[in-house]
Amino acid sequence: MTATATRAEGREARAPFFQTFLSRHGGMMPTFAAIAILLVLFAGAEAFLRGDFITPRNISALLLDNAYLMVLAVGMTFVILTAGIDLSVGSVMAFTGILGAKLLADGLPVAIVVPAILLGGAAIGLMIGILVQYFNVQPFIASLAGLFLGRGLAYVVSLSSIRVEEPAILWLQSTRLRLGDWYITPTGIIALGAVAIAAFVLHFTRFGRTIYAIGGSEQSARLMGLKVARTKVAAYVISGLCAGVAGLVLTAYSGAGYPRNGIGTELDAIAAVVIGGTLLTGGRGYVLGSMVGVFVYGTIKTIISFMGAEQSWMQIIVGALLLLFIVVQRAIVARSEGRR
Amino acid sequence: MRTMWRHRLFWPSAALVTLIVVNTIARPNFIKLTLRDGDLYGALIDILRNSAPLMLVALGMTIVIATRGIDLSVGAIMAVSGAVALTIIDGSDDPGNIGTVLVAVVAAVLVSLVLGAWNGFLVSVLGIQPIIATLVLMLAGRGVALLITGGFITTVNSQPFSYIATGYLFVLPFAFFISVAAIAAVALVERRTALGVLTESVGINPEASRLAGVRSRSIIWGAYMVSGTLAGIAGIIYASNIRAADANAAGVFIELYAILAVVLGGTSLMGGKFSIAGTVIGVLIIQTLESTILFLGVPSAQSPVFFAIVVVVVVVVQSPRLRRALTRLSASRSGGGGEPPTADNPKQKAEVGR
């Protein structure tokens, strides 16, 4: 049989780099768009606020203030990649946060409390995953049940906020590792670490590729012999686990657990993920993009507070951005469907 | 088949009756009604009055769900509606003037109608998935409401406005009459015109409906407009009750309770045949459950836990998997494809593209 490999290689070398790049990584375009938006925001804010915006302190604060959202967005990315959605993460975050605070206040050691709240988050995620996969419940209904559960349980733990005195937890937020004027806290490291681990899992393990496969076509993935059922459940467990981590981070950040935390935060997480370039229809997107999406969100929030405008603009702008991305995504999908 | 229809309302009604009976046994005062100054009071009356906002939202949600859609923005629309009404009343010279209140209410409802139309546009014209399309307003709507009130919780002291939620007409709460009017209006329009059948047709089989000449786009668009309008009226009632426009608290979670009410009432989330009566019973069940939980001394903030359990039980009971397990006798073969394959059911095969 004649090897046409040489012919193929030759042709590849001749093809312009850009075309090859597009054909291999076309799915990155939305993420590049997100990065572009972020840079535009930076540039615009810098110009508007006369050079006061892009300072090491402000950028470091960006990560610090939004670490919890970044962790949530990581978990949400897994779920959305499978063409699902998880509306429970804000409530689960509040539940695990206040649960942690309560357990600490009751005198339990950190070594028990932290795993306990992570387990709590994962358990709720597991419930949602089982409902979705084995009972064919639509993801948003199943995660609504999770939202109810999380919110209610948070109030069961405590009707009011509980302060955290435990130094190990407070250390997560108060320590600053400095590099000149830049700094990062352990919570920031947790957030970035979550992104890094997730990126590795999604791109270099069969589990991660199965997540993308499910989003591409669940039926095809099944026909290919991929373990669709357990992977889908796992995606929701991961989301719940991340909500648990976010609860830890947020509690460290504010020094207290508060059952009213996170109302509506799941929407912010979804918005960050979508803005970061992950398609809600599943199968396309990058967790690094979700990280960019969180930075976009955080930057808008910072700009708004710098400008002294009302916080309500925050929700409107994020909503408008989300809409823009959704419409563009829809247009692209419609065009590629028409092409075929 | 008639028996099936009766069957559909049977379980929800039985559940409601059971709830009432259990409550009465636990606290005989539950069904006690007292007449004071020509107005009726009692736990049952509270339920009828307090259920009004949820009733309206659930009615709208029923129609939307029937078209195979969902409306997650109803809470946010409630917030906007309250904000509009209160801002007008607050900004007027005489907040107690009935005319002012009327203008405010009409304006708020019109705004809600427009928001509903916006949702409908995204879904029926741009073809965006309903969850996602209405998510946008769910996110941004409260921000808009906050803007309208200038970031504050606007409060008013307006007798005509407060009357809406707390006043009485004849012996019953005015809010109850709003509920009844809404139920009657929706039921009349859906069943006396052809709208009901056409909506069901679109929800059951959009393609067959298209071939039969049904105008799906208008029907779907209209459904979201109805949902938005009803949410707007619900927002008025809510704002009237607390005499304020609280953009963050208005209608929080109400979309979830509304969906639950629809599902309890027997309408399928997959769209198609819907039941107004079922939704009404579903709302009453939820309200009675809420009352029961409060009576048990559970702080209302914790009540979502109970509802989570209810949601899980309902969807599991309605799930095809359970149905299959229960009817294991018949040779389960998907003739011609259709049922989503489950991972570990050996009889259920993956669709092979034919």
Next chain:
Amino acid sequence: MRTAPGPRPDNGAVDLARPLLEVTAATVRFGADAALDRVDFRLFPGEVHSLMGENGAGKSTLIKAITGALPLDEGEVRLEGRRVGFATPHEAQQAGISTVYQEIDLLPNLSVAENICLGREPRRGGVVSYRLMQNRAREVLADLGVDIDPASTLGGHPLAIQQLVALARAISADVKVLVLDEPTSSLDLDEVAELFRIIRELRSRGVAILFVSHFLDQVYEICDRVTVLRDGELVGEYLTRELLRIDLVQKMLGRGATELRTRDRAETERPDSPVVLAARGITGDHGIADADVDLGEGEVLGIAGLLGSGRTSLARALTGVERLESGVIRIEGRESRLDSPRRAMSLGVVYSSEDRRRDGIVADLSVLDNITLALQTEQGVFHRIPDARRRELAASWVAALDIRPPELDRPAGTLSGGNQQKVLLARLLALAPRVLVLDEPTRGIDVGAKVEIQNLVGELAENGMSVVFISAELEEVLRVGDRVAVVRDGRIVATVPAWSLTADSLLALVAQPDEDEE
């Protein structure tokens, strides 16, 4: 690339002693109907074998049974002499039976290499190695002579290339039996030639290939043997070079005697009836190209053609169901734009879909609602037809068409196929249309109901309605039609009066026998 070990036969000669895949007395039942009834099937290594049959013949059921998508109720499947029973398609794949589906069941969002390797991708300590994966993919693709970048996203490639990737995946593991399900329906001539080159290459390596297609030309070009199914039963197994095209089609369509009132030919010759619908150059979204149709008042135009010939596309293009790429339609002389079913209905042109279950009947709605649906939409949302009138109307149609059971409130989905078709007909007839286009109205219906519908068509025509009657059953078309249009490979090849045809000559037109028969 690994291939199954096996004899390398000479061109055309197949070792008939040892089948690679053997199906014996396969029976599959859906309720009371037998989709497959004691079917035998044999596949030998190093052959390209075609499975032929019309709608409802049992082709797809047999394929599902072979590839593990459906269990057999009776009978057995043997692979290389050993009895097998696959619970999932994946198990069948691992045993060496790979399928390339008509709808490419791959992942458009992942790369070509991943699509080829996923599920058995090369890993180093649990970590996916992209380099190894791309190397493997490059190998397989080169083997097939396909020149694409393995790292590129699958979705960016045209359908023909995606199909070759699916093929690459299928052969990248130990493949003994390769099932190709309608592989050429979206390919142009060059792409088909390329595919055939690959198929021949695979055949020479001893792979057994099951080629399922409705394109007779292609079947004759590439296949060594043919198995024909009809109505769930085996008709026979033949060498393609010994089977005339016309015989093949006849075996597929069958000849059955049915009692039917034949229309008197002389009576139905109406040379001067006004033309109700005139279509020129009809090219639809997919299937039909450049077709001309003239329909007179009170005329029944039969359309004969095999599945996939473009006959449905023609019908849908004429009735506003499918978009018209080009062409002109005149209704009673006036040029009309039929851009939606609703629009067509308002002009009196109605369509009865060939898949009545999917886009005909609204299953959960009652018989009453189904019958009055189109009429109601015509009236508009706010002018609801009074209940009494609706029931009266529906009841009269139920009686006229003998719909059973005659319960108006029964969900239409619970009726049998024949009665569902009648409900659909009632819905359309309630509109008193000018032109009634029926796409395979008697498919899957018992003989009695078939006859009723055929008679009904005759009656309607006698009363002035123009009817287009599409069917794969040639006898039916001849019986019912005044004129017959033959559709083949996306074109109308002939339009002739019915009396000038016999079943044989019509068969010949449909099958296109040529001198160069292979």
